[in-house]
Amino acid sequence: MTVPKVVRMAAPTLRDVAQLAGVHPATASRALNPQTRPLVNADTARKVLRAAESIGYQPNPIARSLKTARTGTVGLVIPDLTNPLFPPIVRGIEEVLTRAGYSAWIVNTDNDLAREENQVESLRSRQVEGLIIATARREHPLLERLHRQGVRMVLVNRRVDGLDLPSVTADDDAGIGLAVAHLAGLGHRRIAHLAGPQTTSTGVVRARAFRHAIRDHGLDDDASLIVECAYWSEAEGAAALRTLLDSGATCTAVVAGNDLIALGCYDVFAERGLSCPDDMSVVGFNEMPFLDKMNPPLTTVSIPHYEIGSEAGRLLLDTIEDPERHPRSVLLSPSLVVRASTAAPGWSSP
Amino acid sequence: MTVPKVVRMAAPTLRDVAQLAGVHPATASRALNPQTRPLVNADTARKVLRAAESIGYQPNPIARSLKTARTGTVGLVIPDLTNPLFPPIVRGIEEVLTRAGYSAWIVNTDNDLAREENQVESLRSRQVEGLIIATARREHPLLERLHRQGVRMVLVNRRVDGLDLPSVTADDDAGIGLAVAHLAGLGHRRIAHLAGPQTTSTGVVRARAFRHAIRDHGLDDDASLIVECAYWSEAEGAAALRTLLDSGATCTAVVAGNDLIALGCYDVFAERGLSCPDDMSVVGFNEMPFLDKMNPPLTTVSIPHYEIGSEAGRLLLDTIEDPERHPRSVLLSPSLVVRASTAAPGWSSP
DNA sequence: AAAGGCACCGCAATCGATTGCGAGACAGCA
DNA sequence: TGCTGTCTCGCAATCGATTGCGGTGCCTTT
Numbered sequence: 001m002t003v004p005k006v007v008r009m010a011a012p013t014l015r016d017v018a019q020l021a022g023v024h025p026a027t028a029s030r031a032l033n034p035q036t037r038p039l040v041n042a043d044t045a046r047k048v049l050r051a052a053e054s055i056g057y058q059p060n061p062i063a064r065s066l067k068t069a070r071t072g073t074v075g076l077v078i079p080d081l082t083n084p085l086f087p088p089i090v091r092g093i094e095e096v097l098t099r100a101g102y103s104a105w106i107v108n109t110d111n112d113l114a115r116e117e118n119q120v121e122s123l124r125s126r127q128v129e130g131l132i133i134a135t136a137r138r139e140h141p142l143l144e145r146l147h148r149q150g151v152r153m154v155l156v157n158r159r160v161d162g163l164d165l166p167s168v169t170a171d172d173d174a175g176i177g178l179a180v181a182h183l184a185g186l187g188h189r190r191i192a193h194l195a196g197p198q199t200t201s202t203g204v205v206r207a208r209a210f211r212h213a214i215r216d217h218g219l220d221d222d223a224s225l226i227v228e229c230a231y232w233s234e235a236e237g238a239a240a241l242r243t244l245l246d247s248g249a250t251c252t253a254v255v256a257g258n259d260l261i262a263l264g265c266y267d268v269f270a271e272r273g274l275s276c277p278d279d280m281s282v283v284g285f286n287e288m289p290f291l292d293k294m295n296p297p298l299t300t301v302s303i304p305h306y307e308i309g310s311e312a313g314r315l316l317l318d319t320i321e322d323p324e325r326h327p328r329s330v331l332l333s334p335s336l337v338v339r340a341s342t343a344a345p346g347w348s349s350p
Numbered sequence: 351m352t353v354p355k356v357v358r359m360a361a362p363t364l365r366d367v368a369q370l371a372g373v374h375p376a377t378a379s380r381a382l383n384p385q386t387r388p389l390v391n392a393d394t395a396r397k398v399l400r401a402a403e404s405i406g407y408q409p410n411p412i413a414r415s416l417k418t419a420r421t422g423t424v425g426l427v428i429p430d431l432t433n434p435l436f437p438p439i440v441r442g443i444e445e446v447l448t449r450a451g452y453s454a455w456i457v458n459t460d461n462d463l464a465r466e467e468n469q470v471e472s473l474r475s476r477q478v479e480g481l482i483i484a485t486a487r488r489e490h491p492l493l494e495r496l497h498r499q500g501v502r503m504v505l506v507n508r509r510v511d512g513l514d515l516p517s518v519t520a521d522d523d524a525g526i527g528l529a530v531a532h533l534a535g536l537g538h539r540r541i542a543h544l545a546g547p548q549t550t551s552t553g554v555v556r557a558r559a560f561r562h563a564i565r566d567h568g569l570d571d572d573a574s575l576i577v578e579c580a581y582w583s584e585a586e587g588a589a590a591l592r593t594l595l596d597s598g599a600t601c602t603a604v605v606a607g608n609d610l611i612a613l614g615c616y617d618v619f620a621e622r623g624l625s626c627p628d629d630m631s632v633v634g635f636n637e638m639p640f641l642d643k644m645n646p647p648l649t650t651v652s653i654p655h656y657e658i659g660s661e662a663g664r665l666l667l668d669t670i671e672d673p674e675r676h677p678r679s680v681l682l683s684p685s686l687v688v689r690a691s692t693a694a695p696g697w698s699s700p
Numbered sequence: 701a702a703a704g705g706c707a708c709c710g711c712a713a714t715c716g717a718t719t720g721c722g723a724g725a726c727a728g729c730a
Numbered sequence: 731t732g733c734t735g736t737c738t739c740g741c742a743a744t745c746g747a748t749t750g751c752g753g754t755g756c757c758t759t760t
Contacts, residue, residue, distance in 0.1 A: 013716060024740045029718060036719090041738060058475050062421070063716035066412045066745045082437040082639065090431060094458065103472060106456050108441065122453065125408050266643055289432070293616055295645030363746055374710045379748060386749090391708060413746035416715045 012055045021051040028052075032059070065127065074130045074316060075123035076106045077116065083232075083260070084288040085305070086134065089156060092309020093132060100317055102129075109135050111231065117142060124151070130316045136160050137199045152323060154316040156308060159201040166319060168311040168330040170303035172202060172285075173209040175334035179255050179283040179301055180213035182336055186344045188253040188281065192225040194240045194265070196232050196257030203228070206257055206285070224249050229261055237264025245272070252280060252345035259284035259291060259300055262341075266294070277343035287337055297339035304332050362405045371401040378402075382409070415477065424480045424666060425473035426456045427466065433582075433610070434638040435655070436484065439506060442659020443482060450667055452479075459485050461581065467492060474501070480666045486510050487549050502673060504666040506658060509551040516669060518661040518680040520653035522552060522635075523559040525684035529605050529633040529651055530563035532686055536694045538603040538631065542575040544590045544615070546582050546607030553578070556607055556635070574599050579611055587614025595622070602630060602695035609634035609641060609650055612691075616644070627693035637687055647689035654682050 018028035023044060030036040031048035040048075051057075065071045076093060078086050090106065097104050105123055109116035116135060120142065123131065130152035136143060138161040146153060147163060155167035183191050193210040196203035207226060214221050227244045229236035237256060241264065244251075256262035262284035269276050276282055276296055284291065287302035311330045318325060368378035373394060380386040381398035390398075401407075415421045426443060428436050440456065447454050455473055459466035466485060470492065473481065480502035486493060488511040496503060497513060505517035533541050543560040546553030557576060564571050577594045579586035587606060591614065594601075606612035612634035619626050626632055626646055634641065637652035661680045668675060 014718095015716080025717080026719075026741080027739055030739085033718085039738075044738080060416075060716055061476055062412055062415045063745090064718075066410075066416055066716080066747095067718045069745075071412070081431075081440060082434070084432070084434055084639070087432040087437070091458065103455070103457075103476075105453070107453075108444065121408075126411055126453075263640065263643055289434070290613065290640060290644070293613055293644050294640070295643060295647070297645070364748095365746080375747080376711080376749075377709055380709085383748085389708075394708085410746055413715090414748075416717095416746080417748045419715075 011060070012057045013060070014057070016055060017048060017052045017057045020055065021048045023048060032057075069127075071127045071129060072102050073126070073128050074102055074104050074132060074320075075120070075126075075128040076104045077109060077120060077123075077131060077133045077135050078106060079109055079111050079135045081106070081108050084290075085258075085286050088305035089134070089309040089312075092306040092311075093313040094309075095306075096310045096313035096317070100313075102317070104132075111135070113142075120146070130154070130320050132156060132312050132316055134158070136201065138201050138204070139199070150323070152316065152319045154312050154319065156312045157202060161201070164327050166315045166327040166329055168308055168315060168332065169202070170301075170308065170334050171331045172205045172334075173212075175285060175301040175303065175336075176206050176209035176255065177213050177216075178334065178336040179285070180210065180217060180219075182299070182338065183253045183255070183281060183283065183342065184217040184219060186253075186281070186342060188219075188345050190220045190222070190225065190251040191253045191255060192227070192244055192249070192251040193255045194237055194244070194257055194261050195226055195228045196261065197230055198228055200232075203257060210255055222249070225251055229257060232258050232260055234260050234264040234267065237261030238267045239264070241265045241268045253342070254280060254282045256282060256284050259286045259288045259298065262298055262300070263294070277341050281342040281345070283342060291337075292339065294341075296341045299339045299342040300337055301334045302337045303334045307332055361410070362407045363410070364407070366405060367398060367402045367407045370405065371398045373398060382407075419477075421477045421479060422452050423476065423478050424452055424454050424482060424670075425470070425476075425478040426454045427459060427470060427473075427481060427483045427485050428456060429459055429461050429485045431456070431458050434640075435608075435636050438655035439484070439659040439662075442656040442661075443663040444659075445656075446660045446663035446667070450663075452667070454482075461485070463492075470496070480504070480670050482506060482662050482666055484508070486551065488551055488554070489549070500673070502666065502669045504662050504669065506662045507552060511551070514677050516665045516677040516679055518658055518665060518682065519552070520651075520658065520684050521681045522555045522684075523562075525635060525651040525653065525686075526556050526559035526605065527563050527566075528684065528686040529635070530560065530567060530569075532649070532688065533603045533605070533631060533633065533692065534567040534569060536603075536631070536692060538569075538695050540570045540572070540575065540601040541603045541605060542577070542594055542599070542601040544587055544594070544604060544606045544611050545576055545578045546611065547580055548578055550582075553607060560605055572599070575601055579607060582608050582610055584610050584614040584617065587611030588617045589614070591615045591618045603692070604630060604632045606632060606634050609636045609638045609648065612648055612650070613644070627691050631692040631695070633692060641687075642689065644691075646691045649689045649692040650687055651684045652687045653684045657682055 014025045014028055018025040027040055028048045031040045031045040037045055094104055107119040109119055132154050134156045136155045136158040140160045143160050144163060153165055155165050157169055159167050195207040198204050227240040229240045254265055262282050265282050274280055284298045284300035287300050291298040291300055364375050364378055368375040377390055378398045381390045381395040382402060387395055444454055457469040459469055482504050484506045486505045486508040490510045493510050494513060503515055505515050507519055509517050545557040548554050577590040579590045604615060612632050615632050624630055634648045634650035637650045641648040641650055
């Protein structure tokens with residue numbers, strides 16, 4: 001029985017093309033590159049092109065990168081790809097990047113500092129030309145160091161305190177405003193906030209926006225109605241709601257820091273026999289997929305995921321092209337998607 | 351106002367290390383590489399190591415790749431990263447790959463042939479050492495060509511007809527068996543199947559398994575109860591269920607080709623005022639995230655995502671190490687997760 | 701004492717493409 | 731004719747690391 005012996009032929013190199021076209025590799029190189037093509041005679045250029053075509057020549061990007069010190073790649077640092085918020089953003093990023101001839105390395109950090117350090121190190125050693133970072137924390141020594149070292153970066157969703165980096169985020173302030181206005185309009189007066197981690201800019205901005213909105217609407221401004229979650233996760237959301245309820249605080253609605261935290265509330269409702277929205281309304285944030293099929297369908301603040309990604313890609317390209325350019329940041333408007341997790345309070349209360 | 355002028359220092363090279371240690375670059379190279387370290391004196395090796403450490407030397411993988419023709423990278427070809435099935439698989443793949451010193455390029459094809467061709471071409475030009483493919487169709491000229499060209503590949507989830515490639519898939523046959531047995535046990539006799547695209551191996555295997563299971567349980571074997579979806583998507587699932595219902599066929603339960611198709615059914619239930627599970631039971635496949643929070647929580651066949659990924663990674667590493675090895679394929683056992691989308695039939699029927 | 705063996709390390713080529721420099725050809729001009 | 735300028739194109743260095751080959755000491759063996 002003969003195994004089909006596969007012959008892995010060496011890929012044709014520039015020398016092969018040059019030889020076939022009867023010119024020096026240098027000339028072939030210039031002919032192949034549209035930038036330098038004017039430097040060679042039109043006829044010889046044609047010959048080279050034809051030769052390259054005929055043997056299916058593909059330039060070796062490794063060799064090219066070694067010489068030009070440009071790789072055409074950027075790194076994408078994501079806390080957790082299984083969080084459904086990120087894939088659409090990644091899609092947006094990739095779209096503009098590939099259109100510009102770049103490609104993206106995606107790495108997960110699992111919200112782990114050491115892992116993040118390693119992953120970023122690995123990206124840098126692969127000579128990425130820039131980084132798009134979705135893992136920023138308000139205090140972030142790693143990012144500060146990278147910035148000092150002149151690494152081109154763009155932040156998405158979250159920012160770093162005191163570090164003036166280009167970023168693209170949703171307008172969290174406006175989003176929380178929509179959520180609170182919606183609940184206030186339904187008649188809620190005691191609204192709780194399950195805040196995201198205050199180590200992230202998103203967490204503090206949303207929490208601050210929440211307090212402002214509460215005051216603006218003249219609602220009950222009770223500090224005990226704000227509970228912080230240690231992570232942006234279901235489990236943490238559930239834990240936060242449990243401590244809130246156990247503290248004896250009363251409220252008829254919850255503004256969750258994001259959708260995962262909101263979904264964590266669903267678990268607690270099930271545990272304690274509470275009905276949503278009859279006993280308590282919930283609003284999420286981010287509009288992750290499939291919320292319309294939840295029980296109940298989750299009212300949430302929708303952000304333009306894809307545009308966040310594509311803007312981030314554009315910003316990074318700008319930074320790569322002109323590193324001296326003043327950091328530009330983009331704020332994208334959210335909108336409210338009303339579903340069945342919110343209703344007027346007290347339907348089933350005595 | 352002075353912009354902090356960033357000095358992008360050139361990264362230290364092997365020559366710098368060698369100079370600092372007072373040896374030739376060749377010696378430094380050998381000292382740094384554990385494989386060749388025995389070739390140099392232990393003392394000089396120590397000196398080199400120390401020098402490298404002191405200036406923070408990191409070998410340039412571009413240069414190394416150029417010389418060694420090895421890149422330590424593999425490509426990951428995914429149809430759609432926003433499908434929540436894939437991120438956990440990706441995690442499993444990355445785990446074993448990074449442990450072995452490899453990293454993975456992730457690309458999306460959007461189920462688009464041309465895009466797939468481009469993305470794969472881009473991966474190959476970047477000299478990936480192998481591919482993990484999750485986009486296989488039963489007829490797949492591209493993969494056949496790649497195989498002929500000796501590209502190392504591993505398939506996940508789906509396979510290609512007549513192409514003996516290493517693959518790792520869930521045991522679809524067993525999974526469908528579990529689903530049908532569950533429904534039969536509840537008393538259902540007329541069960542429909544919303545099959546995945548029959549252009550994918552997964553689609554046909556599950557459909558065939560469905561027919562077998564129906565016969566094995568002595569249930570109503572009615573060909574009109576099987577409808578094919580053109581894609582593995584919610585929209586297609588909904589469309590398929592509509593045509594099924596419109597055809598006048600009667601059934602009390604649906605085995606969906608995967609979870610997305612099952613969720614599509616939920617839309618149709620809402621449209622037509624049907625109650626799940628009272629009017630109709632549904633079983634999904636894949637156990638994607640958040641199914642427990644759906645309305646109703648979806649009963650589904652759970653497959654070991656992470657293990658599928660890690661096995662695929664291992665298989666690819668095997669193939670890279672020993673390309674002559676006979677293609678090995680892995681079949682992983684599924685399990686049934688019973689939730690509230692399935693119940694005994696006819697509760698609310700007359 | 702001569703020959704052989706071993707440990708260690710440097711020289712230089714190599715991977716494949718890019719690019720500064722300069723040489724040759726040829727036209728234009730004085 | 732001779733000089734300058736332009737157009738082409740080849741030479742060789744370069745990017746940074748790896749590696750076959752060979753050379754220099756030094757020790758062992760006969």
